[in-house]
Amino acid sequence: MDTLIEFRRKMQDNLHVTTSIVSHMNQEEIITLIHELWIRQVELDIENEAFRHAQHELENSLQYYADLYNFAPMGYCAFYKDGILVNANATLADLLGVSRESVIHSSIFHYVVQDDQPLFQQYLQELFATKLPQYCELRLIHVSGSHIYVQLESRLRHDERYTGQCWMTVSNMTERKQTQEKLEGLVRQQSVELSMTAEQLREEAERRKRVGEALEETERQYRMLAQNVADGIGIIQDCRFVFANTALCLLFGLPEGALLEMNPLDVIHAEYQADVESILNEVEVSGASEPFLAQGIPSTGKTLWIEGEFRVMDWKERPAILLTAKDITEHKLHNIALEQEQKRLKKEITALKSSMKERYRFGEIIGKSAAMQEVYEQALKAAATDASVFIYGESGTGKELIARTIHDMSKRRDQxxxxxxxxxxxxxxxxxxxxxxxxxxxxxxxxDKQGLFAVAHKGTLFLDELGELPAAMQVKLLRVLDEGEFTPIGETSVKKTDVRIIAATNRNLEDLRRRKIVREDFFFRIHVFTITVPPLRERKEDIPLLLEYFVRRFSGKDAPPAIPGNILDALQHYDWPGNVREFQNVIQRYLSGQPLNLIETKKEETAKPRLMLDGKTRPKTGEFQEVMDDFEKKIILEVLEQHRWNKSKTAASLGIPRRTLYRKMERYGIM
Ligand SMILES: Nc1ncnc2c1ncn2[C@@H]1O[C@H](COP(=O)(O)OP(=O)(O)OP(=O)(O)O)[C@@H](O)[C@H]1O
Structure with a gap:
């Protein structure tokens, strides 16, 4: 505008000069001048047009820049040190949710979130102090109260026109911030998850390590166990041993490790190879475990019986077969011997049975009565087993003889x-x-003294007069019978014993059990097989046979003396309280020339001992002890007869303890 006024004034001055010039000009000159003026006019019009155009262009550009400022993608504002805004674009106003007009002249601090005020103050202080561009991020308050995350970039103007003014760009970071926060949240969450997963992974790794270690330990223990167990253990893969413990190698008499890479059939006896091979194949196909029994080939060349089992397993992640085997040679040989023994016994029993009806003797036992046939049959059965036997019968009926016969017929006969x-x-x-x-x-x-259990080891222990065994001893015997071992007095090491018990009594054992003289447990342990021997008075048909037997035995002649009929009658009519033992003694005495004297002994129950020393019976002269022993034996025999072989009464009558009488009877062979 000022330019136009200046221009007009200059033109008027020019016009005044021109008028004074024109007054001195001729017409031609004036026409030329007018023409020039006209041209000038045209030129000016053109210039004017160009100028107008330029102005228009300028106005357009101005509007463009104003719009560019106002609607720029980021907020702009300007303020002085006091924070009062002197300018702000529409974008900033929109960002704050207010009109542009209300922003201008308000304080910039008004729009900063309370918590971020110190930060903003610090930021401005830096800016005004350093006069260098400054950046920061903080939160502004939207009119709605929500927070807007912004990034500020401020520059201090130095140019004359705007000196001291701060121009600030405000970039809305809210979305980015939210996204960032979301991302951070996600990252945080994922970090947590990750750390949890990492923790879980660590725990899992730890667990796996522990499991691995435990597995290793277990494997080590199993390997150790497998190496050290008594049974042989082997693993077969592709028909070769890939593992064989020490026991398996030893089973075949081989050094440790010698079985590795060997075909298992190579250590099996040819006779059993096909069987073992087919069992192996069957196990492979069915997956079920299979037992087998075969003869092996030990390096020792001895007989080896093995009992084992094949079972499918995994070995180093491939199918394999586990072999467990043990040496049963002893057991097997024992069984074979037993089977042979049983066969032999069966044959013997059959042969014996076939002639049983007319059997007059059984071993050293004499008798053909039905009652004795029954005894023989029972004795045979008992001989075929190893079970305890209990023999009932009155004194002198032959219980020990029967026990001995059972032993002689049993598998223990050589012991x-x-x-x-x-x-x-x-x-x-x-x-x-x-x-x-x-x-x-x-x-x-x-x-040192060897006990009966040691003496009878592997043989038979005959416990006569079992009813006389004290209860405390019954407990001890029971333990030995159950455990098969005992410790001698004064020793610490235990000794093994394997005895068969045959017990006998002339008392009613059932009654002793009821009266608790014999312990229940002990009773049942030995009371497995029972044999009852009948008294001689109940089987008088055996008397002629016994007579013939003893006459032959004691006369010692090829042709034994004939026994008169009246003697046989007397023997038949007597009731034999002392049974076969008494019979035997009577015959022995008779053959030595003494009278039978049966009637007298029968009726005398309370008689005092009588001496029967007539000329014939007087002992031969000899050593004093011998004479005394002979004398004592005769007295004991006589008193036994007087008391019908009742040992308690005999002992009482002789004034000696019962056990002493037993010992004396034993000593003098009054058995
Ligand atoms: N049937 C028999 N045949 C031949 N001798 C027999 C017979 N029975 C018993 N004896 C003989 O009679 C004697 C006594 O037999 P044994 O000792 O076996 O009887 P016991 O029943 O055990 O007697 P105790 O109960 O007193 O111990 C022995 O010499 C024995 O040889």
């Missing part, structure tokens, strides 16, 4: 038969008798 009269053992010596003792184990133990 000892050890008879023990329980009634003859002093109470305080039971333990020592049965278990033995070491020298000095107790007063009177002047030398």
């Amino acid at each position: 000892k038969f050890v008879p023990v009269n329980c009634g003859a053992i002093p109470e305080n010596l039971f333990e020592s008798e049965f278990f033995g003792h070491r020298r000095g184990a107790f007063t009177g133990a002047i030398r």
Whole structure:
């Protein structure tokens, strides 16, 4: 505008000069001038037009820049140090949710979130102090109260026109911030998840490590176990041993590791190879475990029987077969021997049975009565087993003879038969008798003594007069029978024993059990097989046979003396309280020339001992002890007869303890 006024004034001056010039000009000159003026006019019009156009262009550009400022994608504002806004674009106003007019002249601090005020103040201080561009991020408040995350970039103007003014661009970061926050949240969450997963992974790894270690340990233990167990263990893969423990190698008499890479059939006896191979194949196909029994080929060349089992398993992630095997040679040979023994016994029994009806003797036992046939049959059955046998019968009926016969027919016949009269053992010596003792184990133990269990090892122990066994001893015997071992007195090491018990009594054992003289457990342990021997008076048909047997035995002649009919009659009519033992003694005495004297002995119950020393019976002269022993034996025999072989009464009558009588009877062979 000022330019136009200036222009007009200059033109008027020019016009005034021109008028004064024109007044001095001729017409031609004036026409030329007018023409020039006209041209000038045209030129000016053109210039004017160009100028107008330029102005228009300028106005357009101005509007464009104003719009560009106002509607720029980021907020702009300007303020002085006091924070009062002198300018702000529409974008900023929109950002704050207010009109542009209300922003201008308001304080910039008004729009900053309270918590971020210190930060903003610091930011401005830096800006005005350093006069260098500054950046920061903070939150502005929208008119709705919500927070807007913004990034500020401020510059301090130095140019003359705007000196001290701060121009600030405000970039809306809210969306980015939210996205960032969301992302951060996600990252945080994923980090947590990740860390949890990592923790889980770590725990899992730890667990796996532990499991691995445990597995390794278990594997080590199993390997150790497999190496050290008594049974042979092998693993077969592709028909080769890939593992064989020490026991398996030893089973075949091979050094450790020698079985590896060997075909298992190579150590099996040719006779059993096909069977074992087919079992192996079957196990592979069915997956079920299969037992087998075969003869092996040990390096020792001895007989080897093995019992084992094949079972499918995985070995180093491939199918394999686990072999467990044990040496049963002893057991097998024992069984074979037993089977042979049983066959032999069966044959014997059949042969015996076929002639049983007319059987007059059974081993050393004489008798053809039906009652004795029954005894023989029972004895045969007992001989075929190893079970305990209990023999009932009156004194002198032949219980020990039967026990001995059972032993002689049993599989133990090559071992000892050890008879023990329980009634003859002093109470305080039971333990020592049965278990033995070491020298000095107790007063009177002047030398080592083997006990009955050691003597009868593998044989038969005949416990006669079992009813005389003290209860405390029954407990001890029971333990030995159950455990198969005992410890001699004064020793610490246990000894093995394997004895068969045959027990006998002339008392009613059932009654003793009821009266608790015999313990229940002990009773049942030995009361497996029972045989009852009938008294002689109930089988008088056996008397002629017994007579013939004893006459032959005691006369010692090829042609035994004939026994008169009246003697046989007397023997038949007597009721034999002392049974076969008494019969045997009577015959022995008769053959030595003494009278039978049966009637007298029968009726005398309370008689005092009588001496029967006539000329014939007087003992031969000899050593004093011999004479005394002969004398004592005769007295005992006579008193036994007087008391019908009742040992308790005989002992009482003789004034000696029963156990002493037993011992004396044993000593003098009054058995
Ligand atoms: N049937 C028999 N045949 C031949 N001798 C027999 C017979 N029975 C018993 N004896 C003989 O009679 C004696 C006594 O037999 P044994 O000792 O076996 O009887 P016991 O029943 O055990 O007697 P105790 O109960 O007194 O111990 C022995 O010499 C025995 O040989």
